[in-house]
Amino acid sequence: MKYALLLNNRSDDVERWAALSPDEAAAARAEEMPRWEALFARLGERGQWLSGVELDEPSLARTVRVVDGEPVVTDGPYAETREVVGGLMLVECADLDEAIELAAAVPLVDRGSVEIRPVVE
Amino acid sequence: MRYLALVHADDGAWAALSDDDRSAVYERYRAFTEEARGAGKLVDGHELQPASTATTVRVVDGDTVVTDGPFAELREQIGGYFVLDCESIDEAVALAAKIPAAERGAIEVRPAYEDGSS
Numbered sequence A: 001m002k003y004a005l006l007l008n009n010r011s012d013d014v015e016r017w018a019a020l021s022p023d024e025a026a027a028a029r030a031e032e033m034p035r036w037e038a039l040f041a042r043l044g045e046r047g048q049w050l051s052g053v054e055l056d057e058p059s060l061a062r063t064v065r066v067v068d069g070e071p072v073v074t075d076g077p078y079a080e081t082r083e084v085v086g087g088l089m090l091v092e093c094a095d096l097d098e099a100i101e102l103a104a105a106v107p108l109v110d111r112g113s114v115e116i117r118p119v120v121e
Numbered sequence B: 001m002r003y004l005a006l007v008h009a010d011d012g013a014w015a016a017l018s019d020d021d022r023s024a025v026y027e028r029y030r031a032f033t034e035e036a037r038g039a040g041k042l043v044d045g046h047e048l049q050p051a052s053t054a055t056t057v058r059v060v061d062g063d064t065v066v067t068d069g070p071f072a073e074l075r076e077q078i079g080g081y082f083v084l085d086c087e088s089i090d091e092a093v094a095l096a097a098k099i100p101a102a103e104r105g106a107i108e109v110r111p112a113y114e115d116g117s118s
Helices: A011-018 A022-045 A096-103 B011-016 B019-038 B089-096
Strands: A002-010 A049-054 A062-067 A070-075 A083-092 A112-118 B002-008 B042-047 B055-060 B063-068 B078-085 B106-111
Touching: A002 A011, A002 A096, A011 A083, A022 A049, A062 B089, A070 B089, A083 A112, A083 B002, A096 A112, A096 B055, B002 B089, B019 B042, B019 B078, B078 B089, B089 B106
Parallel strands: none
Antiparallel strands: A002 A083, A002 A112, A049 A083, A062 A070, A062 B106, A112 B055, B002 B078, B002 B106, B042 B078, B055 B063
C-alpha cells in the first residue's frame, strides 16, 4: 500500500536555521546527512522507496486560490502553524504498522513530526 | 526546478459530493494532469485519503508517540499533492491555479530545496 509521509519541522527551528550563516547551515546539513542517507539506503533495500522531495524554506511559499475565475496569489504558506512541512516521501509499505516503523526512523521525528497518510490508489 | 503543490480543500465537502459531481471533478483532474504531463511540467501527483485517516508520529524523550490525526488542524486539510517541474515559481503558481481544488480551497506552492540555495 502506498503512503505519503509529510516530514514536518517546528516553525521555531525553521526560523533559527534561516538565521544561520551559509557556513553554519552547510555544517548543520553535513552533520545530519549520514542519518538521512542511512534511511534512504534502508528504504531502498526494503523496496519501500518510491519518491520524495525536500522543500526549501516555507517563507518562499506562495498560495493561490481562484476567486470568480481569477487566480489570487498571496506570498507565504497556506497557514502559520507550529510545525511546517519540510519534505514529502511516497513509500510502499505492507500496512500502517510498517509505515509507522519507517516514520519513527526519519531523522526529524524527535524534533518535529511525521504524518502518515494513505494514498488513494 | 521542482515545486511541491500542496492541495488544501475541505474534505468534508468533498465527501458530501454526489458520485456524479465527484466524477466530474475527477475528469477535470484527469484533464489537468494530461495537460501538465504533456507540457513536461508534471513529475508526480497523488490524491490522499482524508485527514481523519492520518497518523502522526513523534519521538519525545526517546519514546515513539503515535497519535490519530494530522500534524496540524487546518481549516482546509491537505487532500493531495503534485510535484511540478517549472522554470520559475511564477510559472508553478500559474500552473497550480489550474488545479481544480484552487476554486474551492487553496494550493500552496513550495519550492524544492536545491543544493546551493538558502
